[in-house]
Amino acid sequence: PLQVPALGLHVRGPAMLASQKDFNNAVSQVKLLKEDPGNEVKLKLYALYKQATEGPCNVPKPGMLDFINKTKWDAWNALGSLSKEAARQNYVDLVSRLSASSESPSPEAPAADRKQPESDSLVVTSEDGITTIRLNRPAKKNALTTQMYHDIIAALQAASKDESAITVLTGSGDYYCSGNDLTNFTHLPAGGLEEMARSAAALLRDFVNCFIDFPKPLVAVVNGPAVGISVTILGLFDVVYATDRASFHTPFSHLGQSPEGCSSYTFPKIMGSSKAAEMLLFGKKLTAQEACAQGLVTEVFPDGTFQKEVWARLKAYSKLPPNAMRISKQIIRNREKEKLHAVNAEESSVLRERWQSDECMNAIASFLSRKAKL
Numbered sequence: 001p002l003q004v005p006a007l008g009l010h011v012r013g014p015a016m017l018a019s020q021k022d023f024n025n026a027v028s029q030v031k032l033l034k035e036d037p038g039n040e041v042k043l044k045l046y047a048l049y050k051q052a053t054e055g056p057c058n059v060p061k062p063g064m065l066d067f068i069n070k071t072k073w074d075a076w077n078a079l080g081s082l083s084k085e086a087a088r089q090n091y092v093d094l095v096s097r098l099s100a101s102s103e104s105p106s107p108e109a110p111a112a113d114r115k116q117p118e119s120d121s122l123v124v125t126s127e128d129g130i131t132t133i134r135l136n137r138p139a140k141k142n143a144l145t146t147q148m149y150h151d152i153i154a155a156l157q158a159a160s161k162d163e164s165a166i167t168v169l170t171g172s173g174d175y176y177c178s179g180n181d182l183t184n185f186t187h188l189p190a191g192g193l194e195e196m197a198r199s200a201a202a203l204l205r206d207f208v209n210c211f212i213d214f215p216k217p218l219v220a221v222v223n224g225p226a227v228g229i230s231v232t233i234l235g236l237f238d239v240v241y242a243t244d245r246a247s248f249h250t251p252f253s254h255l256g257q258s259p260e261g262c263s264s265y266t267f268p269k270i271m272g273s274s275k276a277a278e279m280l281l282f283g284k285k286l287t288a289q290e291a292c293a294q295g296l297v298t299e300v301f302p303d304g305t306f307q308k309e310v311w312a313r314l315k316a317y318s319k320l321p322p323n324a325m326r327i328s329k330q331i332i333r334n335r336e337k338e339k340l341h342a343v344n345a346e347e348s349s350v351l352r353e354r355w356q357s358d359e360c361m362n363a364i365a366s367f368l369s370r371k372a373k374l
């Protein structure tokens, strides 16, 4: 099947297309879903519904500050000339996947039957004693949507209990990750900005806690540039391998924000206070070699041989006795677990305030209006 890149959906041949009745059933089924599928999936459903019922996007683009309607318009418009019939089929397929996964009972399923993430933006696989969690939104430089934070939390919880010896986080495409998806902040809930900041801080705290508590060796395979939270949490990994194409950028001041991922504690500890300040206060971007010299990265590999060399090494490590690796990791981490939790709580609470500030709102509006690229 062909892929519609923006949404990761499939276009099938005419013989397999869903009927109007199937579509109507799926529309009713959506209202019966037990779990909220998250904003990104809801956006996909919206776009496919519009395409299936009205055809290609035919209304004017909403103004830049009309965030919600602009995001919906973008999703619909991204479907291009996809036929009404194919959109109907994709809608039916998506609803059927959502219904199946909301009925899946076992969060502790073994690797082969692991409950897959809610969206296609995260892919989890287990092979050769390694569970790999892959960020899979290459068209958006693997920016993290709200759903992806939830899916990563679930994937880490499953990996902590599965049979694998090592867990890896990596990205698809040319970027490792461009950090928080800045459009996360444009979906204002009923409680307004204050409620959005409260729930974002709670999610951030849960997300980072999973990295602090992760019980097995955790390795970052940094396949390209990394921004924001994807950089800060590296301080909580056991090993970080990077391609020489990678860079490490934490533009928090530019965004009116402040450090997270325990970086206010781990970065000064890893690289010394003044190098950490240059990154966290002034947003200095490090090359892979600089990040390695400062201890944030374990080893840098030439891009041409990066995947081959890193995976060969990880496969060898994954054959080491898993219990010994687990125990060694825990004895190292236990020395400062309490401290890390306290730092995470403080950083999340400071950000809750920051996200309500004019500095932050203006920076996000500026990114969305394309005036500022980092």
Ligand SMILES: CCCCCCCCCC/C=C/CC(=O)SCCNC(=O)CCNC(=O)[C@H](O)C(C)(C)COP(=O)(O)OP(=O)(O)OC[C@H]1O[C@@H](n2cnc3c(N)ncnc32)[C@H](O)[C@@H]1OP(=O)(O)O
Residues within 6 Å of the ligand: 139, 140, 141, 143, 144, 146, 149, 178, 179, 180, 181, 182, 183, 184, 185, 196, 197, 199, 200, 201, 203, 204, 227, 228, 229, 230, 251, 252, 255, 257, 260, 367, 372, 373, 374
């Ligand atoms: C209830 C609310 C819940 C919220 C939950 C959040 C809780 C946790 C928050 C934790 C906080 C973390 C802080 C951070 O991570 S700060 C860092 C944020 N990231 C950025 O500021 C990066 C912004 N992106 C860029 O500057 C550039 O895109 C780039 C990464 C330098 C790449 O530039 P390049 O020219 O190569 O490519 P494009 O800009 O054309 O990008 C391709 C498309 O991807 C979109 N994109 C990229 N990054 C992001 C992003 N972070 N957020 C949203 N969208 C992103 C870009 O817009 C392009 O889209 P388009 O093709 O539709 O135009």
